[in-house]
Every structure is written in structure tokens, then in C-alpha cells.
Amino acid sequence: MAEELRIGVFVCECGINIAGTVDCDGLTEWAKTLPDVVFAIKNRYTCAEPGQQEIKQYIKEENLNRVVVASCTPRMHEPTFRRCCADAGLNPYLFEMANIREQCSWVHSDRKQATQKAKDIVKIAVAKARLLESQKELEVPVTQAALVVGGGIAGIQSSLDLADAGYQVWLVEKEPTIGGLMSYINKTFPTMD
Amino acid sequence: MMDVGRHPKINLLAYSEIEEITGYIGNFHVKVRKKARYVDEKACTACDECVKVCPVVMPDEHQLGLSTRKAIYMPFAQAVPASYLINMEDCLGNNPIACDKCAEVCDPKCIDFDQQDEFVEFDVGVAIVATGMYVCDPTILDEYRYTKYENVITSWEFEILTGPGYVTKGELLRPTDRKPPKNIAFIQCVGSRSEKRGNPYCSNICCMNTVKDTLFLKEHHPEIDCSVFYMDIRSFGKGYEELYKRSKAVGVKYIRGIPGDIVEDPKTKNLIVTVENTTTGKIEKHEFEMVVLSIGVIPRPETEQIQRALTLSKAPCGFLMETHYQLDPIDSPTGGVFLAGCCESPKDIKSSVIQASGAASRAETLLTTGKVKVEAITSTIIPDMCKACGICADACPYGSITVDRKAKTPAVVVEAACKGCGTCGAECRFDAIEMKHFTDRQIMAMIDAMFEEKPEEKICIFACNWCSYGGADLAGLSRMQYPPNGRIIRTMCSGRVDEKFIWHAFKKGAPVVLVSGCHFADCHYINANRWTQKRIEGMWNKLERKGIRPKRLQLEWISAAEAVKWTKVMHAVEDLRKTVTKEEIEETKKILSDKKKG
Amino acid sequence: MAEEVTFKCLRCGYEFKGTYDRKVPEERECPKCGSNSIRPLPKKKEK
Numbered sequence: 001m002a003e004e005l006r007i008g009v010f011v012c013e014c015g016i017n018i019a020g021t022v023d024c025d026g027l028t029e030w031a032k033t034l035p036d037v038v039f040a041i042k043n044r045y046t047c048a049e050p051g052q053q054e055i056k057q058y059i060k061e062e063n064l065n066r067v068v069v070a071s072c073t074p075r076m077h078e079p080t081f082r083r084c085c086a087d088a089g090l091n092p093y094l095f096e097m098a099n100i101r102e103q104c105s106w107v108h109s110d111r112k113q114a115t116q117k118a119k120d121i122v123k124i125a126v127a128k129a130r131l132l133e134s135q136k137e138l139e140v141p142v143t144q145a146a147l148v149v150g151g152g153i154a155g156i157q158s159s160l161d162l163a164d165a166g167y168q169v170w171l172v173e174k175e176p177t178i179g180g181l182m183s184y185i186n187k188t189f190p191t192m193d
Numbered sequence: 194m195m196d197v198g199r200h201p202k203i204n205l206l207a208y209s210e211i212e213e214i215t216g217y218i219g220n221f222h223v224k225v226r227k228k229a230r231y232v233d234e235k236a237c238t239a240c241d242e243c244v245k246v247c248p249v250v251m252p253d254e255h256q257l258g259l260s261t262r263k264a265i266y267m268p269f270a271q272a273v274p275a276s277y278l279i280n281m282e283d284c285l286g287n288n289p290i291a292c293d294k295c296a297e298v299c300d301p302k303c304i305d306f307d308q309q310d311e312f313v314e315f316d317v318g319v320a321i322v323a324t325g326m327y328v329c330d331p332t333i334l335d336e337y338r339y340t341k342y343e344n345v346i347t348s349w350e351f352e353i354l355t356g357p358g359y360v361t362k363g364e365l366l367r368p369t370d371r372k373p374p375k376n377i378a379f380i381q382c383v384g385s386r387s388e389k390r391g392n393p394y395c396s397n398i399c400c401m402n403t404v405k406d407t408l409f410l411k412e413h414h415p416e417i418d419c420s421v422f423y424m425d426i427r428s429f430g431k432g433y434e435e436l437y438k439r440s441k442a443v444g445v446k447y448i449r450g451i452p453g454d455i456v457e458d459p460k461t462k463n464l465i466v467t468v469e470n471t472t473t474g475k476i477e478k479h480e481f482e483m484v485v486l487s488i489g490v491i492p493r494p495e496t497e498q499i500q501r502a503l504t505l506s507k508a509p510c511g512f513l514m515e516t517h518y519q520l521d522p523i524d525s526p527t528g529g530v531f532l533a534g535c536c537e538s539p540k541d542i543k544s545s546v547i548q549a550s551g552a553a554s555r556a557e558t559l560l561t562t563g564k565v566k567v568e569a570i571t572s573t574i575i576p577d578m579c580k581a582c583g584i585c586a587d588a589c590p591y592g593s594i595t596v597d598r599k600a601k602t603p604a605v606v607v608e609a610a611c612k613g614c615g616t617c618g619a620e621c622r623f624d625a626i627e628m629k630h631f632t633d634r635q636i637m638a639m640i641d642a643m644f645e646e647k648p649e650e651k652i653c654i655f656a657c658n659w660c661s662y663g664g665a666d667l668a669g670l671s672r673m674q675y676p677p678n679g680r681i682i683r684t685m686c687s688g689r690v691d692e693k694f695i696w697h698a699f700k701k702g703a704p705v706v707l708v709s710g711c712h713f714a715d716c717h718y719i720n721a722n723r724w725t726q727k728r729i730e731g732m733w734n735k736l737e738r739k740g741i742r743p744k745r746l747q748l749e750w751i752s753a754a755e756a757v758k759w760t761k762v763m764h765a766v767e768d769l770r771k772t773v774t775k776e777e778i779e780e781t782k783k784i785l786s787d788k789k790k791g
Numbered sequence: 792m793a794e795e796v797t798f799k800c801l802r803c804g805y806e807f808k809g810t811y812d813r814k815v816p817e818e819r820e821c822p823k824c825g826s827n828s829i830r831p832l833p834k835k836k837e838k
């Protein structure tokens with residue numbers, strides 16, 4: 001697969017959340033000098049609809065086969081951007097994120113140092129992006145039956161809900177009878193019945 | 194309860210234990226041991242003839258031994274399944290010549306002394322764990338002399354003594370003289386909320402249970418004088434505060450203060466309770482005819498077996514751990530397994546029912562979808578490289594890898610069961626495992642990029658996705674400030690951090706390397722981070738032997754909530770970095786390139 | 792097998808004694824600075 005690498009870097013300003021501390025213009029220009037990066041652009045809010053449109057547009061126009069978004073934590077928007085890539089026909093695993101907000105612009109105040117660190121973060125992300133591979137997610141069937149362990153009040157409720165929905169339920173109880181602790185209690189609060 | 198017994202879609206396996214569960218989300222195989230009842234469950238008509246003739250009288254465990262049952266019995270009148278069973282340890286008739294009386298009188302002939310334990314096996318796609326809770330041991334608080342004084346009982350025994358199933362039919366009698374007590378005291382938080390004895394947590398239900406008990410007593414016996422000793426009454430649910438007020442209005446005395454000691458009057462068998470009343474600040478003595486210890490709750494001990502079978506995690510309090518405290522309180526860390534009721538935390542009936550319905554609904558989502566996608570971050574074995582050493586199989590917290598060491602056949606991963614922690618990949622010494630989307634090559638390339646320029650100024654940080662990376666994110670969200678020298682590589686688990694990554698970083702000029710993961714109790718891969726610690730301990734020894742200061746490799750457990758700790762660690766590693774000179778770095782590089790590879 | 796060892800905090804240098812079992816890893820924290828970089832020092836060979 002001697003496919004030529006074409007990496008696109010999308011730098012997000014997140015309003016002033018990132019741009020307030022990191023020189024996003026400088027970062028974008030600099031990103032273009034990284035190996036295999038053929039395209040870089042800055043957005044105001046990458047995760048917003050226009051930002052996502054831009055990614056999709058440039059994947060097509062620039063024939064990008066790897067995408068790096070330099071913005072916030074992947075714990076928040078990785079699914080968003082993976083979907084965005086998939087919409088544009090790119091395997092979602094060919095996407096990588098560089099966290100320059102939570103782990104850079106928000107925790108540093110010196111603009112020069114923060115910009116320097118942001119460059120490193122993007123560089124490291126691009127280094128990974130160059131080696132990313134398409135992946136296929138495995139799909140496994142779900143056996144149409146449920147196990148419920150414990151026949152107390154919770155186990156009984158779960159079993160009935162599932163069984164009423166039409167699923168086969170195996171309810172396993174250790175004691176000779178179901179009922180759990182509830183069967184000992186004579187009155188319950190707050191209704192006193 | 195009856196509905197369960199009748200429901201055509203429910204297979205009830207009572208008196209049964211889980212022997213083994215194998216498989217993974219969507220595809221679990223379950224093996225259950227159905228213990229012999231010696232009575233045919235289906236044929237038994239519950240006529241009670243057998244009980245009449247059985248000569249063996251035993252304490253009834255269902256009544257905590259407070260009343261009796263025969264060797265053949267039904268746990269209680271509304272039991273489901275509505276069938277008798279014989280406790281073989283009590284029965285005389287194992288040898289029919291000895292007794293056999295019940296079999297003689299049993300008309301449908303459902304008694305079978307030769308019945309064996311049966312094994313039932315089946316497949317399911319999802320599992321709900323609802324193993325419940327149990328009461329804790331009141332003897333740990335010896336100042337209440339529970340074992341010594343008969344008139345000191347637990348709230349649990351109170352429940353049974355006043356229950357309709359008990360011989361007195363709801364009439365409360367004091368144990369020593371079988372007379373209704375004139376006055377009674379309840380002591381709260383026995384075994385709860387104490388760092389020293391019992392459990393540190395609040396058991397959640399005991400306050401309201403006592404409020405309920407006092408109202409029950411007052412309704413039936415307004416003449417009984419009730420007092421409650423407490424730290425604070427936690428009546429937080431809908432209608433709970435009202436109930437508490439009602440209890441006060443009918444004359445129950447609430448005294449703030451936890452008694453230090455109980456002494457029995459040997460003549461009257463009355464109990465003298467000494468307490469510091471924290472409202473008045475005075476030491477008081479009160480005399481009662483009976484004392485009820487409002488004991489806390491613990492997870493049901495048998496939960497441990499299920500925990501192991503399904504590779505669930507336990508929180509420090511002993512209850513099962515949910516995926517996320519607020520956002521994912523029903524899912525367990527194992528895919529396709531959900532938690533319901535008190536196995537997750539002590540709770541009242543309403544909350545248990547809510548969580549149980551929630552668990553059913555989470556399970557239904559999976560069942561209805563009919564298939565699950567597994568994120569493509571799983572491990573792949575490269576058969577040609579594999580030496581069948583079996584380390585990966587030992588390391589995998591989910592048992593997703595099998596290796597036949599004897600046959601020397603390459604390891605096999607069940608992709609659907611693999612969670613992608615990467616521990617196997619880091620432990621394999623033959624590079625025979627590749628982690629999708631977190632490959633060795635990718636991570637090595639990231640280290641290269643990190644140290645291309647000014648390596649002496651940078652700290653290489655490995656942070657696990659769930660905890661430490663989350664802690665770093667939270668530090669950002671909270672706008673904490675720390676030195677900008679760290680460069681983070683995210684892995685799913687700290688277990689993924691291969692020794693070779695660390696060597697590579699030092700070779701590339703890293704002054705300091707930090708490996709960070711979840712606290713042991715929070716590990717998102719059950720116990721994968723134990724392997725991290727072992728590996729790092731080994732690395733410290735190797736570094737020392739090579740003449741590299743071990744402290745340049747740091748290890749920290751930082752949870753997603755510990756932004757403060759993250760910030761503190763960032764300062765600490767930066768202070769450490771400042772002590773590493775360019776000369777030292779050059780020296781390290783030399784050591785590592787001179788001698789054969791790491 | 793659990794044995795008595797000296798633990799050394801690799802952040803602040805504090806040393807303390809405790810039991811260590813390679814087979815049963817436990818989370819450790821420096822009682823002085825709170826670091827988890829706690830190294831069980833290898834036993835010195837006795838002469």
C-alpha cells in the first residue's frame with residue numbers, strides 16, 4: 001500500500017479558549033511544514049456545524065487521507081470528529097486529535113511557551129497520524145436471553161421487566177426461594193404497608 | 194414474586210449457584226449448579242403432610258434461628274417456587290430404614306432421597322447482577338454486649354420478631370421474660386460511619402428503618418416508650434422527613450448522641466445505657482427493657498464469586514463498581530453486564546426497583562439492537578512471532594487470550610472479549626502482539642517526534658485514558674496552572690506502557706519519564722495496572738544496574754477527579770527535570786546505545 | 792511470599808519499612824509527600 005500520505009491539520013481557536021493563549025495562526029502555518037502535511041487551516045469552532053463542514057469539504061477537495069484536529073480533549077469530541085470523517089468517506093480510525101486546550105491553553109498563561117507546547121502536541125499527533133491504519137469494527141451478535149443473578153427485589157424487578165419485554169430470562173437464586181431480604185421485612189417505609 | 198414463578202419467559206433456578214461464566218458481551222455461557230432439594234419441585238403440592246411426620250426439629254435459619262423448622266420444610270409460606278425441600282444434613286432418613294416417614298406420607302411421591310445436584314447450562318447475551326446486601330456483624334462493637342445480654346437485639350432480629358411469620362404473630366416480646374417491654378431504645382449507626390470499626394460509609398437505610406420500627410410499635414402498642422440514639426437522622430427521600438416528624442409527634446424520643454456503653458442489671462435484666470447527649474453536652478444514663486442495635490449493611494458475601502466470574506470491580510467499600518458514578522451508574526466495567534440494587538450500594542426498596550428497571554432497560558437496548566460493535570483497539574497476535582510463553586494469557590484481566598503452552602501453538606485472542614487495555618502487548622517479550630490504533634510503531638514515532646528538539650526540556654508522560662488523562666483534562670477545566678514541560682502520550686491503560694517505550698524515551702534524551710494510571714481501586718481494566726507497577730519496579734532495578742538514576746522514572750496514580758494531584762505531580766516532575774543535566778542525559782544515551790539493546 | 796523490605800520514595804527520598812509481596816501488588820503512597828513512586832529496595836546481599 002504505497003499510498004501517498006496526505007494529512008490535513010485543522011487548528012481550532014475555540015473562540016478565545018485556545019486562541020487567547022496559543023498563536024493559532026502561527027501554529028497553522030507551522031503545521032504545514034510537518035512531514036506529509038499537505039493542508040492546514042484554522043477554524044473558530046471546529047466542532048460547530050461550519051467547522052465540521054469544512055473538514056468534510058477539505059477531505060474531499062484536498063484528497064486528505066489522514067485528519068488531525070488540534071482542539072480539545074478526545075474524551076469529548078473524538079466521537080464527533082470520527083463521525084465527521086466517516087461522513088466524508090474516510091475511515092474514522094484515520095483521525096487523530098491533538099489536545100491543545102485542556103492540556104495546553106487552559107493550564108499555561110505564557111503565550112510563547114504555550115504556543116511552543118501546542119506545536120509539539122500537534123507534531124506528536126501528526127507523527128501518530130502518519131502511521132494510522134484503517135480499522136474495521138467487529139460486530140458480534142447478541143444472544144437473545146438474559147441472566148439475572150439474585151432473586152431479591154432488584155433481581156425480581158429486572159427479570160419481570162425483561163420477561164415482559166419478551167426476552168427469555170434465567171433467574172438464578174442461591175436460596176431455596178426468591179424474595180431476598182424483602183421477604184423478611186414486615187412493613188416498609190415511607191408508606192408503612 | 195408469584196409472577197416470577199408463573200411467567201412463561203422466566204426460568205427460575207432457585208437453590209442454585211453460578212459455577213462458571215465464560216464469554217463476553219452478547220455471548221455468555223453460564224453453568225449453574227442446581228442443588229438437590231430431594232423433593233420434586235414440580236410435583237410437590239405443598240400439602241404439609243411430610244412436615245407433620247418429620248421428627249427432626251431444627252432452628253429456622255430463615256428466622257435467624259429464632260423459631261424452628263423440620264428437616265423437610267418450606268422456607269416460608271409464600272415461597273417461590275412453592276416447594277418443600279429436605280436439608281440432608283438434618284435428615285435422618287438418608288438411610289430409609291432410619292426414618293423415611295415423609296416419603297411414606299407423601300401422596301404424589303415426590304420425595305427422592307437419591308436426587309443429585311444438577312448442572313444446567315445455557316447461553317445469554319446480557320447479565321444483570323442483583324446479589325443484594327446483608328447485615329453486618331454487631332459483635333464488632335463490643336460495648337453493646339450483643340453476645341452477652343439477651344435483651345440486646347439487632348434491627349434485623351427486631352424485623353423477624355415482629356414479623357407475621359414469627360410465632361408471636363407480630364407481638365413483640367422481650368427475650369428474657371417473654372413479656373412485652375415497657376420501653377425500648379434504638380441505637381443508630383452500629384457498624385456504619387466509623388473509620389475504626391465496622392464500615393466507614395453510611396448504610397443509607399437504617400435511619401428510616403428505625404423511624405419505621407418506632408411507628409410500627411407506636412401504632413400497635415402506644416404504651417411502649419421508644420427512644421432513639423443517633424448522630425443525625427438522615428431522612429432524605431420523598432415522604433421520609435414527614436415520617437420522621439410523625440414518629441416524633443407520636444412521642445418517640447430522639448436523643449442526639451451515640452451510647453458509649455450498655456450494662457445489664459442482673460436482677461431485672463434491664464439495660465443501663467450511658468450516653469453523652471451532644472445537644473446538652475451532659476452524660477446521661479437511661480434504663481431500658483430492650484435495646485435494638487440499628488446495624489449497617491454490607492454487600493452479600495457471595496457477591497465475590499460473581500465478581501470474579503464476570504470480572505467486575507469492587508469499590509473500596511466492598512460494593513460493586515459502576516462505570517461512572519453519575520453518568521453510567523448501572524453499567525459495570527464488563528460489557529453487557531449491569532448492576533441492580535444493593536450489590537452496587539446500600540439503598541432502599543424504591544431505589545433498588547428504579548435501578549433494577551434501569552438495568553433491565555440497559556440490557557434490553559443491547560438485546561433489541563441484536564448486535565454490538567467492538568471498538569477497534571483490540572489486540573492481535575502475530576502467530577509467527579509468538580513463542581507460546583503464555584504471559585499474555587496471565588496478564589489479560591478478562592481472560593481473552595488462551596495459550597496452549599504444551600502444544601506450543603500461538604496465542605489466540607477472542608477479539609470480542611478484548612477491551613484493548615494493551616497489557617498483553619506490553620508484557621509480550623517477543624513483540625508478538627499488536628495493539629490496534631495504539632501500535633508500538635505509532636507510540637515509538639510519537640516519542641521520536643517529542644524529543645526531536647530540545648529533549649532536555651521535556652518530560653515524557655504516559656497517561657491512561659480514563660483516569661490520569663481525565664485528571665489532566667479536569668486540571669484544564671479548572672484552569673489550574675503548571676509548568677509547560679510535560680508531553681503526554683495517551684494510552685487506554687497504563688498497562689499498555691511497554692518497557693521499550695520507556696527505554697526509547699531515555700535513549701532519545703528524556704530527562705524524566707512519568708507513567709500515570711488509575712488508582713488500584715479505579716482501574717478500568719480490573720487489575721491491569723498491577724502489571725504496570727510490577728513492570729516499573731523491575732525497570733527501577735534495571736536502571737540502577739545500568740547506572741541511571743531510578744528516580745528519573747516516576748509512577749503516579751491519579752484519578753479523573755484529582756486535578757489537584759495532577760497539578761502537584763506536574764510541579765514535582767518539573768522540579769526533578771531541573772536536576773537532570775545535559776551531561777547526565779548524554780551519559781544515559783551513551784549507556785543505552787553502548788550496551789546491547791535495552 | 793511477603794517479606795520485610797525498605798521502601799524508598801523516588802520523589803522525596805523518604806525511606807520506610809513495610810511488607811512486600813511481588814505476587815500481590817498493592818498501591819503505595821509516600822507518607823511524607825504522597826507520591827506513588829515507591830520503590831521496594833532490593834535486599835543487599837549478606838556477606
Ligand code: SF4
Pocket residue numbers: 012013014015017018044045046047048071072073077101
Ligand atoms: S472542537 Fe473543542 S476546542 Fe474546538 S470549538 Fe469545539 S469544543 Fe472548542
Ligand code: SF4
Pocket residue numbers: 243246247248249263264265279283284285286287292293294295296
Ligand atoms: S426422612 Fe428426613 S425429612 Fe423425611 S421425615 Fe424423616 S427426617 Fe424428616
Ligand code: SF4
Pocket residue numbers: 574578579580581582583584585586596603604620621622623624625626
Ligand atoms: S506473550 Fe507473546 S509470545 Fe507469549 S504467548 Fe503471548 S503472544 Fe505469544
Ligand code: SF4
Pocket residue numbers: 571572588589590591592593594606610611612613614615616617618
Ligand atoms: S489488550 Fe487487554 S483486554 Fe485485550 S487481550 Fe490484551 S490484555 Fe486482554
Ligand SMILES: [Zn+2]
Pocket residue numbers: 800801802803804805821822823824825826
Ligand atoms: Zn515522598
